[in-house]
Amino acid sequence: MSKFLLIPDSFKGTMSSEEICAIMEKAIRKNQPEADIITIPVADGGEGSVDAFLRAMGGEKINVTVKGPFFEEMEAFYGMIDQGRIAVIEMAACAGLPLVEGKADPRMTTTYGVGQLMEDAVRRGCRKIIMGLGGSCTNDAGTGAAAALGVVFRDKSGKSFIPVGGTLSEIEHVDTSGLLPGLKGIELVAMCDIDNPLYGEKGAAYVFSPQKGATPEVVKELDEGLRHLDQVLQKDLGLALAEVKGAGAAGGMGCGMVAFFGAALQMGIETVLDTVRFDEMLQGADYVISGEGKIDSQSIRGKVVIGIAKRTKKAKVPLIAVVGDIGDGIEEAYEQGVSGIFSINRVAVEYKDARLRAKEDLYLTVDNLMRFLKAIGK
């Protein structure tokens, strides 16, 4: 009886991590009914991240009424895992793009509700908060969340206000002295897979706000707001964070998480692996199967499969990568610890056709691998 750990990334646009886990498990089970199979859906910080953690680890989903993107009351949620020690929040739950469909406007939207979710988790006694940055409709650099948790922003006239993307430029002073005391001593990790700085050509506004509804003029306005906030943070808090990798994630939420809450920005896969205690799971495992939509020289820089490879290599457990496309420059993947890379492409067709048959082809690929392992006495 073999022990399998299944921990695939989603194939973007084709299959979720969870769907992939289910298909892989079915194919393995067919060939080895008695196999010990552990599935770990990979959260990427965006929508579905809370569910992924809950499925991988068990726990409780907690519903809370908080403010939505336009400060309206709404029902949102987060997850409590590890016997209530860890809260998992996806900011998309109350600041997500699907919530503002048809009326997206990153000048107006807030992360205030995200702060309220954090507050609820703190009040329930969690010791760690995992924050998923992803799928946001905001560009407020987390100032809304900060305000919800007691940070005070004042304008020229000294009046306090809750900034949004379009009013970041009006911030004259920031005061963190009123921050919720319970937050102290709580470990805060933000899952963040992108490298973008806070502002500028590669910053939050220029790269991500157009997909949140910003016109070129609005992009410029938002970018100037972020630049201004950076000046204020330098002046009042002594923090220069604009160039931190990931500062520009989720409309500057990456920067805000660090500035206001002292969060660590971490590659999502590292967060997942640490949280599920992957190294312990590896003990006694015969195979780890991961995968992603495309493996190439780019994905080797810190994406899911390679994050896993570093650990399987250390533990000397074979790592199989089942992927959509195998791009060029993958030698390094082997060096990092990937044992074998198998593409689910099995007929020569374009992606638009391949994606329609991806589930079936994934099943066949894993089924084939299982048959092969059996045939060679493994």
Added chain:
Amino acid sequence: MSKFLLIPDSFKGTMSSEEICAIMEKAIRKNQPEADIITIPVADGGEGSVDAFLRAMGGEKINVTVKGPFFEEMEAFYGMIDQGRIAVIEMAACAGLPLVEGKADPRMTTTYGVGQLMEDAVRRGCRKIIMGLGGSCTNDAGTGAAAALGVVFRDKSGKSFIPVGGTLSEIEHVDTSGLLPGLKGIELVAMCDIDNPLYGEKGAAYVFSPQKGATPEVVKELDEGLRHLDQVLQKDLGLALAEVKGAGAAGGMGCGMVAFFGAALQMGIETVLDTVRFDEMLQGADYVISGEGKIDSQSIRGKVVIGIAKRTKKAKVPLIAVVGDIGDGIEEAYEQGVSGIFSINRVAVEYKDARLRAKEDLYLTVDNLMRFLKAIGK
């Protein structure tokens, strides 16, 4: 140190069996410099078959001046293998389509030279002749080859003549009593991978003669000639061969080989496996790697990979199939003995693009398999 037998079919239109062998060997050698690797290029009966046998087994290439497709003198060749016991002839050597480029006419062309090659091999003392049916420009049902070896064809007036596709209808009598005596006792095997009957809708003329230059009118004429020949064979030799599977191969050469020389029509892969003594090679082998352009429910009916699978299964040696496309309905392939099927497709692109990168993708696929085997301790 592992022992590998490499015996891939060609990927039609992309890579020859021999090219595939070389690429596979290179990928294996890179990972296991000390490996014992035996390559067996698979002959399909067409052009290149003699060379494939010579490369797999060693032997001598013999050049002979014989008659070409239009009865012109030409230099052709065949192979002597197995210490001169077996002659391998490809009919394409003197009756091949490339020889008549620009002037193809299956009413006029002859297999006479093929008979002359057989005669030469017999005179040199071979005990077996392997005849590759494939790539022919003829539709004479082997009457030309038969005439070269002493079979007499007569017309209504009793005059003997050498029939061609366009004159089969003129045959009134066939007399095999003058057949070269040396042919007796020589085993004759014709490599034949198609099922077509001699004539009719699925016969030699309708299916294959258009690609040999026949217009619709000529197709009809050729088909009638084959029907007529069948009547004569029934009347004079008591043989009804029209429905024999493969009778329609190579312009009716399949039928002629049986009728005039008592040949056995055999799946090419069986001929190859028997000839190279594949069962002996299997002893001590750790892996057999085969492959074909596409594996699907059709290829499972008697094509290369499955022919090999039947033997590897018996010998309990794992068989890896490295293929272009993996079609549907391949469950049976596993049942027949294929251990694992790996497509070289590694990016989702159409065949027209995939074929351009096939060599590189084949190398990567085998390299990946080798790395994987190593990682799992094999």
